[in-house]
Each structure stands twice: as structure tokens, then as C-alpha cells.
Amino acid sequence: MSVQVTEDQRDCYQEISNVAMGQAADKLARLLDVYVILPIPKINIISASDLHMALAGANTSDNVSAVCQGFIGSGIAGEALLIFNDASFTDLAKLMKYEGSLDYHGELELLMDVSSVLIGACLQGIGEQLELHFNQGHPVVLGQHCQIDDLVKAGNHQWSKTLAIEIHYEIENLNIDCDLLLLFTEDSVAKLNEQVDYLLD
Amino acid sequence: MSVPILICDDSSFARKQMNRSLPDNWDVEVTFATNGLEGLEAIRQGKGEVVFLDLTMPEMDGYGVLENIRKEDLHAMVIVVSGDIQPDAQARVQKLGAMAFVKKPIDKLKTTQILTEFGILSSE
Numbered sequence: 124m125s126v127q128v129t130e131d132q133r134d135c136y137q138e139i140s141n142v143a144m145g146q147a148a149d150k151l152a153r154l155l156d157v158y159v160i161l162p163i164p165k166i167n168i169i170s171a172s173d174l175h176m177a178l179a180g181a182n183t184s185d186n187v188s189a190v191c192q193g194f195i196g197s198g199i200a201g202e203a204l205l206i207f208n209d210a211s212f213t214d215l216a217k218l219m220k221y222e223g224s225l226d227y228h229g230e231l232e233l234l235m236d237v238s239s240v241l242i243g244a245c246l247q248g249i250g251e252q253l254e255l256h257f258n259q260g261h262p263v264v265l266g267q268h269c270q271i272d273d274l275v276k277a278g279n280h281q282w283s284k285t286l287a288i289e290i291h292y293e294i295e296n297l298n299i300d301c302d303l304l305l306l307f308t309e310d311s312v313a314k315l316n317e318q319v320d321y322l323l324d
Numbered sequence: 325m326s327v328p329i330l331i332c333d334d335s336s337f338a339r340k341q342m343n344r345s346l347p348d349n350w351d352v353e354v355t356f357a358t359n360g361l362e363g364l365e366a367i368r369q370g371k372g373e374v375v376f377l378d379l380t381m382p383e384m385d386g387y388g389v390l391e392n393i394r395k396e397d398l399h400a401m402v403i404v405v406s407g408d409i410q411p412d413a414q415a416r417v418q419k420l421g422a423m424a425f426v427k428k429p430i431d432k433l434k435t436t437q438i439l440t441e442f443g444i445l446s447s448e
Contacts, residue, residue, distance in 0.1 A: 131336070138335040138407075141380070142428045145407035152410040161408050163380060252429055323337065 126168050126284045126312045133166050135319045136288065140164035143248025144290045144303075150244045151237070151292075155218040158295040165289040174287070174306070185210060188230065188267040189274050190238040193260035194246055198314045201307040203246065205238040209268055211299040218297070227267060238262060241292070241303055249305075253318040286312050326351040327444075330372030332363035332389065333405070334381040338428070342376050342405060345435045347445060360384025364392050372400050374444060376430075377422070379406045379413065390420035403438060405430050 128136065141164055148159035167173070186209040193202050212230050215221075219236065223229060239262065246257050265274050288305040307315060329352045331342045339356050346352060355371040357363035361383045366372055379386035386404060393400055404417045407428045414425045424438050439445035 134335050135337040138337045138341075141335070142407040145409050145428070149409045149411075152412065158410060158412040161380060323340075 126286060126309055128166070128168065128286065128312075128316060131323055132316055132319050135323055136166045136286075137164055139249055139252045139319075139322075140166065140288050140290065140305075142252060143245045144292075146248040147241050147244035147303075148292065150240050154240060155294070157218065157297065160293040160295055162291050162293075165287075167287050167289070168284060169287045170284045186268045187271060187274070188212075188234055188269070189265040190234055190242075190262050191265050192238070192242050192262040194257040195260070196250075196257040197255040199255060199257070199307065199311040201305060201311060203242040204265075204304040204306065205234075205242060205301060206271075206274070206304070207234060207237075207301045208299075211301065214294075214297045214299050218299075230267065231264065234264070234267075235262060237301070241301075245290070245303060245305070253315070253322070255318060283309070285309055286315065326353045328352075328371045328373045329354045330357060330363060330366050330375045330400075331355070332357040332360065332366075332372075332375060332381070332386075333378035334358055335378075338378065338405075342430055345430045345432045347432065347436045347439065350439075350445060360386065360389045364389050367393060367398050367400050368396070370399075374439075375400050375402045376405050377402050379404060379408050379417070387416065387420060390417060390422055394421050401442070401444065 144161060144164055148161055152159050187206050188209055189204060189206045191202055191204050212225060212233060215233050216225050219233060221229060221233060246259065250257050286307045290303045293300045331339050331354060333339045333342065343354060355366050357366050359381045367375060377386045377389060390402060402422045403424045403426060404422045405426045405428060406413060409427045417425055423442060426434055426438055436445065
């Protein structure tokens with residue numbers, strides 16, 4: 124099955140992602156009392172091998188920690204992947220007023236808190252606009268203090284080509300940045316395109 | 325006489341959605357701009373008495389357009405229609421002289437409400 128999006132559909136995905144990412148950023152901004160810098164989301168059809176490049180491009184050789192959360196509903200399934208630069212944790216702990224030593228466990232807690240806000244709000248935002256409802260699975264830690272290479276192996280994705288929405292979040296004046304990737308299964312793309320076409324009509 | 329309206333957004337879907345959200349019986353002449361520079365030029369030409377302005381755009385963003393409107397003392401009532409809805413973004417555009425801030429996604433109800441609130445559309 125070929126996974127494709129037209130130029131109009133891509134523009135629509137981008138705008139929908141833009142709105143959803145704004146809603147998620149607003150939640151994070153209010154939680155942490157900061158301003159989140161919002162870029163233009165990237166919409167791509169990628170293969171499993173490109174995913175490696177997309178991730179490697181998003182983060183450099185820095186160590187990262189990542190959470191993955193599956194979602195399913197309305198005939199659509201996918202995975203949300205949130206990748207944090209490990210350098211972010213010191214500032215993040217201050218903002219979250221985290222008390223106690225920032226060990227693996229402490230970082231895990233912060234990672235889970237932020238990912239539930241960003242992933243949840245983003246999926247809900249996309250769902251609302253496309254009139255879809257997603258149920259989220261439990262978040263799974265893919266790794267802490269690891270390299271992107273290890274992450275991709277751990278993910279062990281079962282698809283060849285898929286639709287990817289990539290959003291890079293940065294917090295103004297602070298050393299905090301992360302990447303949110305929404306990956307939809309090959310089979311979901313036709314249904315997603317259908318919903319997008321309703322909006323474009 | 326029809327009101328010159330400018331819709332300034334880099335996304336063609338967003339421009340279409342905005343255009344569809346204009347009230348039905350409003351007599352308007354709509355101009356579209358795909359970035360801030362184009363938008364500013366249209367305002368200079370008097371094509372934007374009411375402007376629906378996106379914030380995140382290439383060439384010149386919405387903040388830049390607002391700054392220039394003020395600098396050149398142009399006549400435009402600007403309604404920012406934005407996906408960036410953080411408290412800071414709202415405060416920044418208000419400080420730059422935007423008349424109102426509307427959260428995306430836009431719809432006819434929101435547009436009608438805001439236009440009525442500012443007396444641009446009479447509420448009969």
C-alpha cells in the first residue's frame with residue numbers, strides 16, 4: 124500500500140499540528156510559567172530508516188531520554204515519541220520545583236510529567252480538529268541517558284513507510300528542548316487523509 | 325460600501341478556514357496574503373480595514389506586521405488569529421496594538437462574536 128499525501132493535505136496536516144502543538148505549549152507554559160518557542164511543525168512521509176535520520180537530525184550526539192506512548196481509535200493507530208535532551212533536566216527540575224536529588228528516578232518523574240502534558244494535549248488537539256477520538260496506552264520509557272541509535276533499535280518499528288509529524292519544543296531563555304514525534308501506522312493514513320479531505324472540502 | 329478585509333496566513337487551509345468563518349451577510353472585499361510582507365503591503369494599499377492576522381509566518385511574522393502598522397501609523401483593526409495561545413503571546417500582541425486575539429481553530433461563531441463585540445458588525 125502506498126502512503127501518500129498531496130500538497131493540500133500536507134498543508135492541512137501542518138496547520139492542524141500547529142494548532143494542536145499550540146494548545147500543548149499553552150498547557151506547558153501555564154504549568155511552568157514560561158514561554159514556549161513554537162516552530163513550524165514538519166510533516167513527512169518517512170520510512171523506518173529515515174526515522175533514524177529524522178531523530179538524529181533533531182538531536183545531535185547529546186544523550187537523550189525518551190518516552191513512547193501508543194494511541195488508537197476511530198480506525199487510526201500510532202505512536203507518540205517524546206525525546207528529551209538530557210541537558211534539559213537541570214532547568215526542568217527547577218521549574219517544576221522538584222525537591223530531592225536529581226537521580227535517574229527523579230528525571231524519570233519529570234520526563235513522565237512533561238510527556239503526559241505534551242503528548243496528551245497534542246493528541247487531543249489533533250483529534251478534536253479531525254473529529255477523531257484517540258485512546259492512549261500507558262507511556263513506556265524507551266531509555267534514559269542513551270543515544271538515538273539505541274532508541275530506534277528499542278522501538279523496533281513494524282512498518283516500512285509512515286506519516287510522521289515532528290514538533291520541536293524549546294523554552295525561552297532556558298536550556299530545555301525536546302522533540303515530539305507522532306507516527307501513524309501505514310494503514311491509518313488513508314483514514315486520516317479522508318478526515319483531512321472533509322476539512323479541505 | 326463593502327469593507328476591505330485582509331486574511332494573512334501562510335497556510336492555504338487556514339486562509340480558507342478563515343474565509344469560511346466570515347459572517348454570512350457581511351458585505352466584504354477579501355484580500356489574501358501568504359506572509360507578513362505581503363500582508364503589510366496590502367494594508368498600505370488600504371485593503372485591510374479589518375485584518376485577520378496569523379503570528380507564525382515566513383518572511384515577516386505577525387509581530388513584525390503589528391510593529392510596522394504602528395511605525396507607519398497605518399489604519400487597520402487587527403484581529404490576531406493564532407495557534408500560539410500562550411498567555412505571553414496574547415500579552416505581546418495586545419501590547420503591539422492588536423485589537424483582539426482569537427484562538428485557532430477559528431469558526432463562524434468566534435468571528436461573529438468578536439466582530440460584534442468591537443462594533444464592527446451590528447448585532448441585529
